[in-house]
Amino acid sequence: MSRRIALSVLALVAALLVLAVVPLGLTMAEREQTLFRTEAASVTRSIASAAEEHLSDGRSDASARRLIARVRGRGGCACVYDAAGRPVIGSPCPEPVADGTSTMVASVLAHRGPTTHEDGRWLATAVPVGESAQPVGVALSVRSADPPHDRILAMWGRLASIGAGGLVAALLVATALARWVGRPLRTLDEAARRLGEGALDARAPAPTGPGEVRRLATTFNTMAARTEVLIHGHRAVVADVSHQLRTPLAALRLRLDLLAADADAVAAADLTDAQGEIARLTRLVDGLLAVARAEHAVPRPVKVRVDRLVAERRAAWAPVARAGGVRLTADCSPGLTAFLGADDLEQVLDNLIANSLDAVPEHGRVLITGRRRGEAVELRVVDHGPGMSRAARDAAFRRFGPSASTGSGLGLAIVHRLVTANGGTAELLDTPGGGLTAALSLPVRSGTRGTRTGPGLHDF
Structure with missing residues (x-):
């Protein structure tokens, strides 16, 4: 500028x-x-x-x-x-x-x-x-x-000297003016970049330059201070809620376990159903807390080896796939990298793989592919399960979407927030021949600002 x-x-x-x-x-x-x-x-x-x-x-x-x-x-x-x-x-x-x-x-x-x-x-x-x-x-x-x-040549020479002197003076004045306006804006931009990367204490220094820039710096500092207070307050609320809800749920589950040990067959069956509901409620609480953290934190993108992470998650989920009679494979270009928040892609893959393994019947197949497409990495998780209708796909990324019938309904919402927070896109497509394809587009360069995401919850 x-x-x-x-x-x-x-x-x-x-x-x-x-x-x-x-x-x-x-x-x-x-x-x-x-x-x-x-x-x-x-x-x-x-x-x-x-x-x-x-x-x-x-x-x-x-x-x-x-x-x-x-x-x-x-x-x-x-x-x-x-x-x-x-x-x-x-x-x-x-x-x-x-x-x-x-x-x-x-x-x-x-x-x-x-x-x-x-x-x-x-x-x-x-x-x-x-x-x-x-x-x-x-x-x-x-x-x-x-x-x-x-005399005419001498006159033109004098005029040219005057013009050159005027240009030199204009250059000096323009440079000083540009620095006067540009330096505080660059400083403000750096403070905004640091704030966007998660440094909640980032502030613009004592404002200088034009009055509009000084007012902008003051407004930015006020906004940054309020943002810091809100995020710290939200984190405190999340921690309190997590403690206050998990503790009674754990105590309730323990008491049900003790009651089930001494109950007759009919009462034990009822207590088992109650324990299942307690487990489901625990997963729901964890999911809500994960989504809340995902909506109120700030990402710090790092370089991630997508091909290696896909191979690791495939190996981690292979026993689960074998137990369900599903073939889990991966095909990623070597050296594939993207910029995302630390552990974000791992949570995304865990949620998508868990959903696919739940949806695919025995002897089915789940395929993970990764390719470079221009300025983005295209990552896909392809299954050949029952798939989703168009309306269900449109609502799947919302909380308690269509997958809520088999899980908490929060896994795909977490996936969407994790990906979009890092500057990418996520969409659900029909798999040719039947099934569902989760298509992700991930940034290959740093600099994207977004909302940092918290721990994920599998949608089973």
Whole structure:
């Protein structure tokens, strides 16, 4: 952003300088050329006036010769011609300066009035001596265009120096402005990054820069402080609830176990059913606590070897699959990596594999695949069980979704939060030939912000 601010200010100043300096330079150059032509015409008329006294009244030509000598001293030449076109005062200009001067003299003697010729190197001016209608001669002066050209070049040089100085000053001001605005924003961005990565004590330092940035830093610090209080409070509530619920449930289960030991067959069967409900309630409490932690914590993504983790989870679940008569296989590209929170992918795979093994009948198959797809890792858990309807798939990632009939209904909700919290996506698809495919897209680069997830609960 600092570079864009500096370049924008510099471009604006450069445009303003161009719009101001170029027209000024063109105007001054035109003015210099006009002054040069006006001065040349004035000198020629002065020579004509001095020569008229000599040609008409027979007086001395000394005044005209002094003016001609002054023109020659400035690098030009001048000459006075009589009515027949013969030089009478001074000498004709040498070649190539004299090119076209005879035509100019003839034009003036033909009663056409003063004439001027300019070729970029020389400016020739011819005016009649006496009345234009009946001239007694012609005064001609030729002056070099180098002096005005030099003055124009010097003028452009000064303007260019002014423009360059303005650009340098603009660059310094733009750089200072960009740093003034950009430095506190970079500091604020770093504090926001640290907060997003889980450093709840991250704060922006004493705000500097523009008033809007200072207000933004103050607002961020207030938000970060409130977020820290809320998360710490939520964690305390989760810990208290966990303790307060688990303890009586464990005590209740122990008392049921003691009662079942001394009960008759009918009472023992009822107590066994009650113990099953206690176990189900315990899993439900664990699941709710897991989802609550998943919604109120912050991830710190780390590089995870997806292929290795898939192989480990397959090996861990292989005994369960064999006991159910299900073939559990994996096919992942070697070296496959993704960025997720620590242990998040393990919880995701455990939930998905558990769901698939519960759904697949005996002699069925569960396949885990992993491939790199552009900027993401595509991980799939494919089973050939009964599958789900479209409506059931749409609701499966919500708490107590369709899988609640066989479990707590929280496993897929935890999977969805774990994956999306790390910047990925999760969806359920039909398996060709029947069954359900859980398709995950996981980020391959760090930097994704999201909600950290807590321990998972298998959906069985």
